Amino acid sequence: MSKLLNVSSSPHVRSDVVTSNLMGDVIIAMIPAAVFGVWQFGVHAALVLLLTVASCVVSEYLYERLLNKPVTIGDLSAVVTGLILGLNMPPEIPVWIPCLGGVFAIIVVKQLYGGLGQNFMNPALAARCFLLISFAQKMSSFTLDGVSGATPLAVLKSGGTVDVAAMFVGRIPGTIGEVSTVALLIGGIYLLYKKVISIRIPGTYILTVAVFVFIFGKQDLNYVLAHLCGGGLIFGAFFMATDYVTSPITPMGQIVFGVLLGLLTGLFRIFGGSAEGVSYAIILGNLFVPLIEKYTLPVAFGKEGKKA
Amino acid sequence: MGLATFVGGIHPYEGKELSENQPIEELWPVGELVYPLSQHIGAPAKALVKKGDQVLVGQKLAEAGGFVSAPVLSSVSGTVKTIEKRRTAGGTMVDSIVVVNDGKYTPVEGMGQERNPETLTKEEILNLVKEAGIVGLGGAGFPTHVKLSPKAPEKIDYVIINGAECEPYLTSDYRRMIEEPEKVIGGLKVILKLFDGAKGVIGIEDNKPEAIKKMTELVKSEPRIEVCPLKTKYPQGGERTLIYAVTGRKINSSMLPADVGCIVDNVDTAAAIYMAVVKGTPLLTKTVTVTGDAIANTKNYSVRLGTCYQELIDAAGGFKTEPEKVISGGPMMGQALFDLTIPVAKTSSSLTCLSHDAVAEMEPTACIRCGRCVSVCPGHVVPQKLYKTALRHDLDAFVKLNGMECCECGCCSYICPARKPLTQSFKEMRKAVAAARRK
Known part of the structure; x- marks a missing residue:
């Protein structure tokens, strides 16, 4: 044989699943919440989602082109960032604000730290927090059916009562994507079914919040359920806390992370000045990830009870 | 209660349907036979014959070179042509005894003597x-x-x-x-x-x-x-x-x-x-599967040790399409071959002939820390972290993170959506650590 055969180190086969498949699944999982948001809040919400995604993708493309780096928009991670950021926007927001957020998320939070996989904060959430601080008033005015109103958690905080059924369906004021618990759960179940995420982070996160508000808030089922359905907890737990890059890679670390987020969220909601706290809890939690991983490395097979 | 198993692991394409219904056929060697002196873990065997010697089936060509070693026996009768370095499936050149087959298969005395x-x-x-x-x-x-x-x-x-x-x-x-x-x-x-x-x-x-x-x-x-x-x-x-x-x-x-x-x-x-x-017959043959999408006819052969891989391919009707990769063993842990002038050794199990080497076209992308390598690893280590130590060639950190517990099964590389050469880098690190420990 004149031609030499290909030689490489084993394994010689690979799974078909690549990064863009995983990102694609996350996008698919957010569609129910996005569709519900657009249906409820109208065409402006659709425009916000579209432009936020476009802003993220274009930012990534231009940055990589200008720096002569390989263009990686095909991995769809910028689309995921854009969609999460868009779903975190109030439906009436002037579109330049989320566009600015998209640029911030991609350039400052993601690319300046080295691009995909290197950022230590969730880009969409960091951008949301940046916008919350910069444009506090515009970022926290919510309307539903033309009437502006307080979010259920704000009502709860000021001692009012809320309709949990409406919260579950999503007939409440809030950001485009956070309102419908049922739509988010459909997406979450899809991600679990496709094994894109495990239940460890969302499960422990939601459970911890439930226990925390039960103990330190009110010992009332309606109250606890309102806390679970409101304030983007479901959105955060399934779609933002599970962000691969900014959550622990070790199974035990994911459980610790979920509990930590639950404690922080409960702390912010019950004892903090604001009614909500999911975004800040996750962003803060992101900072603990390296530490959590360091102390939650799995015990190697056959090394149980032995020193490494 | 499920079936007995372990935590981790993967489900790659099995490909067994290609050859599982092919009965084992006896394959007689045509050309010369090559017996590497190191077909086992441990000290290489020591040659007992020299060029020109007549040998019989079952005759010891080389004796064990120590306690952890094994003798090498002739699987045919004939003449020792030479003792020289030949390439083995692992890619290394190993001292090998080359025997020209006389086609008579004359056994050594006492072979085939049954015992209770x-x-x-x-x-x-x-x-x-x-x-x-x-x-x-x-x-x-x-x-x-x-x-x-x-x-x-x-x-x-x-x-x-x-x-x-x-x-x-x-x-x-x-x-x-x-x-x-x-x-x-x-x-x-x-x-x-x-x-x-x-x-x-x-x-x-x-x-x-x-x-x-x-x-x-x-x-x-x-x-x-x-x-x-x-x-x-x-x-x-x-x-x-x-x-x-x-x-x-x-x-x-x-x-x-x-x-x-x-x-x-x-x-x-x-x-x-x-x-x-029981049957008084030493290890002379090995069952080898010849399979893959590039081979004309998939086969299971009982083949004499020392037979050239090329003969197995020829017997199976040759290639129906030009292979890009031929693996000695299976796709997860097998060794890819430069060419087919490699002898069947005791550890040969299969020739997997692939018309398309999909792995060659795969470009690694950024690690997104998805954790799939962690969940499939049967050794319960964190391949993502080991890989970082491998990139730095930091042997101490590699050992500390239980890198030596890697069994090189390839699950992490298989599953990685970023196509990182995880297992591949761990093999090098493990070799480097073992070499450092020997010093």
Whole structure:
């Protein structure tokens, strides 16, 4: 044989699943919440989602082109960032604000730290927090059916009562994507079914919040359920806390992370000045990830009870 | 209650349907035969013959070079042509004895002499196994007589026969189990004679129901032997994962199966022990699957050790499409070959011929820390972190993160959506650590 055969180190086969498949699944999982948001809040919400995604993708493309780096928009991670950021926007927001957020998320939070996989904060959430601080008033005015109103958690905080059924369906004021618990759960179940995420982070996160508000808030089922359905907890737990890059890679670390987020969220909601706290809890939690991983490395097979 | 298995692992395309229905055919060598002196773990064998010597079937060409070593026997009769370095499947050049076949297959005196294992002492059995040149035929190549001589034989309570054959494409063990199950069980019975307190277990993945059925029927009358169906999952047939699935006991990289009371042998090894001890026939042949989408006819061959791989391809009708990659072994742990002038060795199991080398076109992308490598790793290490130490060539950090517990099964590389060469880098690191420790 004149031609030499290909030689490489084993394994010689690979799974078909690549990064863009995983990102694609996350996008698919957010569609129910996005569709519900657009249906409820109208065409402006659709425009916000579209432009936020476009802003993220274009930012990534231009940055990589200008720096002569390989263009990686095909991995769809910028689309995921854009969609999460868009779903975190109030439906009436002037579109330049989320566009600015998209640029911030991609350039400052993601690319300046080295691009995909290197950022230590969730880009969409960091951008949301940046916008919350910069444009506090515009970022926290919510309307539903033309009437502006307080979010259920704000009502709860000021001692009012809320309709949990409406919260579950999503007939409440809030950001485009956070309102419908049922739509988010459909997406979450899809991600679990496709094994894109495990239940460890969302499960422990939601459970911890439930226990925390039960103990330190009110010992009332309606109250606890309102806390679970409101304030983007479901959105955060399934779609933002599970962000691969900014959550622990070790199974035990994911459980610790979920509990930590639950404690922080409960702390912010019950004892903090604001009614909500999911975004800040996750962003803060992101900072603990390296530490959590360091102390939650799995015990190697056959090394149980032995020193490494 | 599910089937016995382990935590982690993957489900790659099995490819067994290509060759599982091909009965084992005897393949007679055409050209010269090449016997590398190192086909096992341990010291290379020492040549006993020289150029021009006449040799017979079953004659020792080289004797064991130490305790952890194994002799090399001639699988044909003929003349020693030369002793020189030849390339082996691993890619290295190894001193090899080249024999020109006279086509007569004249056996050495005493070969084929049947024995009743009941009348043999343990020492006699071990000696017969050693003299027959038997090593771990599943791929590791650890000298079997050494494995069968643990420090405390009375503490062995499990003899596990590995019929998992979890490596994709391979069907040689499967064909052995359904065509000659009595040889496998016969071998197991011989091993059990060495370990009075042990129970024999034949572990078979449940994608081989025919083999499970046949074996279960045959062991009905054997009080000391049972069949353990295993969940089909790669790497179920790894020594550590198999022991865990069957017994619930765990060993790490610095332990031997005997440390937890287990002896593990491949089905082909068990059959070879039977042939050597009961039938008086040493290890002369190996069952090799010839498969893949590039081969004209998929086959399972019983082939004389030392036969050139090219002859197996020719016998199977050659390639129907030009292969890009030919693997000695399966796609998960097999070794890719430059060319086919490689001899069949004791550890050969398959020639997997792929028309398309998909891996060659894959470009690694950024790690997104998805954790899939962590969840599939049967060694419960964190490949993502080990990879970082490998990039820095930081041996201390690699060892600290339990890098030596990697069994090189390839699951992490297989599953990685960023196509990182994880296993590949760990192999290099493990070699570097082992080399540093020897210093």
